[in-house]
Amino acid sequence: MLCLIASAAGAQATLTISGRVLPGTCTLAAPAIALDPVKADEMTPGAANSVKAGALNFTGCVGVSRARLSFDGTAADGDPERWKNTAAATPATGVTVALLAGASGNNYLKKGDADIPVAVSGATASYPLRAGYFIPNTSGINAGNISTEIVVTAAYD
Numbered sequence: 001m002l003c004l005i006a007s008a009a010g011a012q013a014t015l016t017i018s019g020r021v022l023p024g025t026c027t028l029a030a031p032a033i034a035l036d037p038v039k040a041d042e043m044t045p046g047a048a049n050s051v052k053a054g055a056l057n058f059t060g061c062v063g064v065s066r067a068r069l070s071f072d073g074t075a076a077d078g079d080p081e082r083w084k085n086t087a088a089a090t091p092a093t094g095v096t097v098a099l100l101a102g103a104s105g106n107n108y109l110k111k112g113d114a115d116i117p118v119a120v121s122g123a124t125a126s127y128p129l130r131a132g133y134f135i136p137n138t139s140g141i142n143a144g145n146i147s148t149e150i151v152v153t154a155a156y157d
Contacts, residue, residue, distance in 0.1 A: 024063025051132035070114035092144035
């Protein structure tokens with residue numbers, strides 16, 4: 001008797017795995033800030049009025065130790081420190097929007113501001129800011145709606 005030894009046929013394959021490591025990132029949320037109604041004769045010219053607190057919130061941060069913010073939008077006519085009222089329906093005139101950095105102080109955030117640092121701790125961070133009405137003087141103010149949109153971009157380190 002002949003014994004045949006069966007040999008298993010061999011097969012070989014190469015498993016290729018690819019990917020890409022991206023720089024760290026976070027999810028940025030910018031909740032709307034709804035200003036309280038204010039009477040024109042109750043505002044102080046040259047200052048932010050009826051200021052309301054807000055914050056830019058970062059969550060889900062991975063591989064990030066710092067965010068750098070930049071701001072863009074429509075600057076107020078003749079006033080690059082403030083933001084133009086772009087309300088579509090019945091806009092107030094003579095009134096702009098002031099955006100202030102931090103929980104206190106008078107540092108205005110304006111169109112073109114960039115590289116504003118925000119420290120990231122763990123997976124979260126927050127950047128406090130405030131918004132309010134601004135009138136340069138008491139003439140030319142007409143009642144109406146106030147609205148502006150500011151684009152905030154974050155780069156991460």
